[in-house]
Amino acid sequence: MRTRKGIVTIRDDHALARDLAAEAGERLLALRSRDGHDDPAALRHAGDNESHAFLIESLSRLRPDDVILSEEGTREERLDPRRQVAERVWIIDPLDGTREFGEQGRADWAVHVALWHRTPVQPADGPAAVGPSAEATGAASAGSGSVISPPRGSGTLIAGAVALPAQGITLSTAAPPALPARREGPIRIAVSRTRPPEFVQKLAGLVGAELVPMGSAGAKIAAVVTGEVEAYVHGGGQYEWDSAAPVAVALAAGAFASRIDGSPLTYNQENPSLPDILVSLPDLAPTLLAGIRDVHR
Template structure:
């Protein structure tokens, strides 16, 4: 290592710094510009920064980024950074929406060990360094974080089974962190994701004491040859049994 910071602090710092870059790109982009170009500028700007910063701070480590080529040498590496330079490109391009994020996670020898999720437009970074305490249980219906733009076809059935109310929002990281900050009680996804979509949110959520798993209750496994990791559950620990049972009945 060539950087004295701990891995956890490095993850938090890089997520924050990438977020600052994204805020600048967003602010400087012409108001009448094509949203597709803003998405591309954000993806590339954040990715380039993270790759350069990790190469300098941890030159021996492998990196898996949504925006980069997948170097299969990572499969034999002991340490792999899994990053999503811009989670929620659609929301990023829809100014002034704030439900987008930056993900930086570290996988070591078979498990996630550190992670950070920055929500730059909100001025918030959640990380494994000092995860916040879980808020008190919500006194009311279970609140389910869901996609604001692509709700799954099975959602009404799950809502009925859990007697839940919906909390629509953007990126996967924001949804997962909404359980951590008390905006929602559970996030269930079964529509297709990749390792970079969930690695950092899962690392932070688990460090804070939340339940994290596949929809069948099995562990989430990272740094696989096939980076598709299509489903997950993040929820308050006391709700895990109830949520898993309801999801099992869906046959996902």
């Protein structure tokens, strides 16, 4: 998709998610460069608002029949009753890692764009849809050609993209990356740099892991996909927009993702709270889930 000076061209929902996330990221980089870091609070506020406005306008114009759930939406918009009956819902975080965006030199912030569909579908081209069952098992992978049926009354993530603008990276279901082979040495677990859960510190001691503090959830899940870490574990509070897009990408790449008790991650719920998450290389999931159970006993 070319914007601003060009004609908007859309292949499919995968490409749209990728291109909108990347464009929003470019705009955030331009804002950061223009305004500087003299007033971090103002920069963060402007970043949230401008990225939200761009994504809402673009999706409303290019996918007018779809509903949007955004972190920066009003309470009334988040409670929009159409979301509970809509076939297609875009779940977006216009600026994930707002704190890091306002700190000079930090690159661990992201833009998230994901598409949820009420019923499982096989896209005309691109990777298979990813359903909640796959989110619990990591069973869906790029090019598998399979469709995971969600539980009755649920739905599935069918496209997603995570732009890491300051790192020059956009990961998406349009062309999912292959998970790198696990390196030798201790498991590296990405954790919040500002509020790492106490149980994750206990988990690290139990399984001999190394904790790697990072900013946004998108950056942490992307780190699993790119091989910077082997897992991301979080508990203590998040929302659907924090993980929908990066989870879609991680699953398309062949990673494992679930709640920390092993239950499925489900999206477009009436209450968008999704307080905990595990994303990891598939072969590490049993060890990490068992360790989490042990530290919670």
